[in-house]
Amino acid sequence: MRIDSLQLSSVIKKQIEDFKKKIDVSHVGTVVGVGDGIARIYGLEDAMASELLVFPNDVYGMVLNLEQDLIGAALFAGNTLIKEGDEVKLTGEVARVPVGDAMIGRVVNGLGHPIDGKGEIKTDKSRIIDVLAPGVIERQPVKEPLQTGIKAIDSMIPIGRGQRELIIGDRKTGKTALVIDTILNQKGKGVICIYVAIGQKNSSVASVVKTLEEKGAMEYSIVVSASASDPAPLQYIAPYAGCAIGEEFRDSGRHALVIYDDLSKHATSYRQLSLLLRRPPGREAYPGDIFYAHSRLLERAAKLNEELGGGSLTALPIIETQAGDITTYIPTNVISITDGQIYLESSLFYQGIRPAINVGLSVSRVGGQAQIKAMKQVAGNLRLSLAQYRAMEAFAQFGTELDKATQAQLERGRRLVELLKQGQYVPMDVAAQVAVMFCGIEGCLDDVNIPDILRFEEEFLNFMNTNKKDILKDISEKKELNENLRKVLKGAIGEFKSRFIAMQ
Numbered sequence: 001m002r003i004d005s006l007q008l009s010s011v012i013k014k015q016i017e018d019f020k021k022k023i024d025v026s027h028v029g030t031v032v033g034v035g036d037g038i039a040r041i042y043g044l045e046d047a048m049a050s051e052l053l054v055f056p057n058d059v060y061g062m063v064l065n066l067e068q069d070l071i072g073a074a075l076f077a078g079n080t081l082i083k084e085g086d087e088v089k090l091t092g093e094v095a096r097v098p099v100g101d102a103m104i105g106r107v108v109n110g111l112g113h114p115i116d117g118k119g120e121i122k123t124d125k126s127r128i129i130d131v132l133a134p135g136v137i138e139r140q141p142v143k144e145p146l147q148t149g150i151k152a153i154d155s156m157i158p159i160g161r162g163q164r165e166l167i168i169g170d171r172k173t174g175k176t177a178l179v180i181d182t183i184l185n186q187k188g189k190g191v192i193c194i195y196v197a198i199g200q201k202n203s204s205v206a207s208v209v210k211t212l213e214e215k216g217a218m219e220y221s222i223v224v225s226a227s228a229s230d231p232a233p234l235q236y237i238a239p240y241a242g243c244a245i246g247e248e249f250r251d252s253g254r255h256a257l258v259i260y261d262d263l264s265k266h267a268t269s270y271r272q273l274s275l276l277l278r279r280p281p282g283r284e285a286y287p288g289d290i291f292y293a294h295s296r297l298l299e300r301a302a303k304l305n306e307e308l309g310g311g312s313l314t315a316l317p318i319i320e321t322q323a324g325d326i327t328t329y330i331p332t333n334v335i336s337i338t339d340g341q342i343y344l345e346s347s348l349f350y351q352g353i354r355p356a357i358n359v360g361l362s363v364s365r366v367g368g369q370a371q372i373k374a375m376k377q378v379a380g381n382l383r384l385s386l387a388q389y390r391a392m393e394a395f396a397q398f399g400t401e402l403d404k405a406t407q408a409q410l411e412r413g414r415r416l417v418e419l420l421k422q423g424q425y426v427p428m429d430v431a432a433q434v435a436v437m438f439c440g441i442e443g444c445l446d447d448v449n450i451p452d453i454l455r456f457e458e459e460f461l462n463f464m465n466t467n468k469k470d471i472l473k474d475i476s477e478k479k480e481l482n483e484n485l486r487k488v489l490k491g492a493i494g495e496f497k498s499r500f501i502a503m504q
Contacts, residue, residue, distance in 0.1 A: 027090040031055075032070065034082050037231045038276040039073045041088050047071050050130055052091040057081040060111070061088075062095050062233065065277045072277040074233030076111060097241040099248035100125040104192065107209055107223040110238035112245070115225065116209075127248060129240040133299035140305045142339075145370045146257065146314050149185030149427020150178065152357045152420045155379035155437055156386075157342055160370030161191075161255055161312035162303025166334055168319045168326060169344030173356055175318050177424050178342070179259045180208060182316065184215050185427035186257065192249045193221040194258040196242035199235050199265030202227045215425065235269035243300050246313045250302070253309030258301070262318035263294060267330045284329045295337045326361075340364040354421060359386055372430060372479040378437040382416065385441070389413025408446070415445045418453040431475040432461055435489065438481075444493050448500075456500060463496045 029044035039061060041053075053061040053073055059081050065072030075082060097112035102123035107116035114121055142160035159165045167175050183193045195212075197205045205225045212218045222245060226238035239260045246256040260266065267290055274287045282288045294317075301315035317338065319331050324346060326335070335341055340363045349356035368376045392410055396402060402410070419440045422428070428436075436457055439445055448456050464472055471492055474485055481489070 029071075029088045029090075031082060031084055031086045031088060034075075034079055034084060036272070036276050037075050037079065037233055038273065039075055039082060039088070041071050041073060042069065044071050044088065044090060047090055048094060050094045052093050052095055054089045054091055055082050056086050062237070064273065065279075074236065074273055075231060076233055077231065095129050095237060096126040097129050097244050098123050098125065099127045099245050103222050103245055104220060105218045105222070107205075107225060108241075110224065110226040110230070110234040110236075110241050112224075112241055125248065127244040129237055129244045130296070131244070131247075131300070133296065134302045134304060134308075138304060138308055139302050140310075141369070142303050142366045143369045144303070144312070145372060145430075146182075146191070146255075147185055147189070147430050148178075148182040149429070150181055150355060151422055151428060151433050151436065152355055152359070153178075153342060154371070154430060154433055155375060155420075156359055156383050157340065157357070157362050157364045158366065158368070158370040158375075159314065159316075159364065160303075160366045161314050162301060163340075163364075163366050163370065164298045164301045164315040164317070164338040165364060166317055166319060166338040166341040167344070168321060168331060168335070168341050169356070170321050170324055170346045173344040173346055173349045174354060174424075175320070175344055176204075176208070176261055178344070178355055179261065179316055179318065180211060181425060181427045182257070183212065183221060183259070184217050184425060186220065187215075187217060190255055191220070192246070192254065192256045193217070194224060194242045194246045194256060195221060196224045196226075196239050196258065196260050198226055198238050198260065198262060199228050199269065200225075200261070202229065211425070232269040232272045235266065236273055239263070239266055239297055243297060243313075243315075247300065250304065250311040250313040251309070253311045255312045255314075257314045257316065260297075260315070260317040262320050263334060264318075264320040264330055267294070286329055290330070291333050291337075294334055298334075298337050339366055352421075353417065354424075357420075359383065360390065374434045374475055374479055374481045375430065375437075377481050378434055378441055381441050382437060385409075385413060386416055389416065412440075412443065412446060414450055415448070415453055416440050418450050419445065419457065421454060429472075429476075431472040432464070434475050434481070435464060435472065436461070438489055439493055442490070442493075444490075444497060459500060460493070460496050463499075464492065468492045 027046050029041040031039050032042045033040040047063050049063055051063045055061060059077045061073040061075045063071055063073050098121055100123040102121050106114055109115050142162045144161045146159045146161045147154055169175055186193055209223055212221055224238055224242040226235040242258050246258040249256040270290055270293055271286050279287045298315055301313050303312040319334050321331055343358045343361040344356045345358040392406060471488055
């Protein structure tokens with residue numbers, strides 16, 4: 001069959017036009033060593049710090065070390081899927097996490113992937129997990145209270161929106177219970193809560209999620225879980241991922257609370273990665289930049305100025321101590337980074353004083369700026385009264401005879417300590433706290449037996465909520481105890497007390 005030359009040339013031209021030359025350019029390196037969640041890779045000269053890498057079997061990793069000939073990368077999966085000689089590709093992107101309202105009510109891992117069995121998270125927003133903290137000019141002073149619902153904290157160690165307040169204490173002293181109460185108290189207050197669980201048992205995280213669901217708190221909460229069974233790299237990036245999720249709400253003019261439970265295990269995972277990457281160990285085998293790892297995380301908590309929307313991100317890091325020693329490396333590091341600490345003491349916990357807060361060692365460097373005026377009026381005397389009680393209690397142990405004034409002060413101190421006790425998962429509204437504290441400070445409990453104090457509190461609040469709602473409403477709205485409100489409150493206390501004493 002004869003083919004016309006013109007016909008042939010037109011066919012060739014058409015093929016040339018249809019042919020699109022596709023060039024797939026990718027930077028590829030080779031794994032030269034792998035083990036304990038770390039891969040050493042040759043041939044990726046263009047890699048960036050914190051860049052995501054793709055390994056075979058859909059395993060992802062992150063660049064941590066940039067050396068002359070090799071790079072050190074952390075693997076977000078087990079070592080068994082990766083072997084020497086495997087090809088590694090650069091993605092051109094640093095580690096990111098999905099963010100936005102679609103995350104609310106979900107449980108995710110350190111990469112932001114859902115692990116709650118509720119399907120994928122539909123959001124088109126994502127943020128880099130490790131970014132610079134807002135500068136001084138972009139912030140405003142912390143002056144808006146973040147109520148925890150816990151009497152001892154809101155009265156004496158107040159926390160403000162945008163603050164970083166450390167919760168420190170030995171194992172099993174109620175640190176997690178304290179932050180869960182704080183989350184429960186944010187219901188209806190417009191605060192999105194992010195709970196980051198680092199290195200915990202899956203059963204412990206499941207218990208927290210169940211509590212939040214039962215109390216209706218998952219409607220405004222997000223849980224980021226990097227459990228003890230997860231690789232160290234996932235435990236390392238989890239708090240940064242949780243912080244990035246919170247920053248999305250802060251930068252959109254809303255308020256968020258992020259809890260890191262706990263940074264002791266985060267420091268341990270960082271130490272593991274660093275030593276495997278052959279970074280020089282320092283004090284207690286932690287590399288010196290562990291301070292930087294925590295400071296750049298906690299500095300991201302801020303109250304933004306009004307030009308940027310006035311949003312806030314409050315951080316509550318948790319640190320676990322050994323035998324009450326707060327002078328070791330990680331506790332002292334985080335104490336120096338934060339705006340105060342709440343110290344939970346084992347001896348108080350075992351005495352039944354719960355929450356077991358040591359008022360002497362606990363401090364908030366924001367202070368009264370994060371309290372309503374009514375609470376300041378009541379709590380100003382509370383801390384002083386407790387300090388005097390502690391000093392006199394130590395003196396009274398010598399068995400010396402005490403004058404009547406000292407005995408009266410000791411009796412009032414014991415009642416104040418009893419009054420500050422609070423059950424788990426029962427956060428208290430700030431107006432109710434002011435009313436209860438007023439009873440203690442004004443001496444209205446001096447003739448109530450100590451075992452009856454908590455019953456008095458419960459029945460008094462029931463009486464106020466039933467018969468004197470307008471007083472609690474006035475405290476909430478006016479945020480100040482003027483002379484008239486004091487008089488009315490004293491009258492209500494007197495009316496209830498006459499019934500209570502008669503029933504004893």
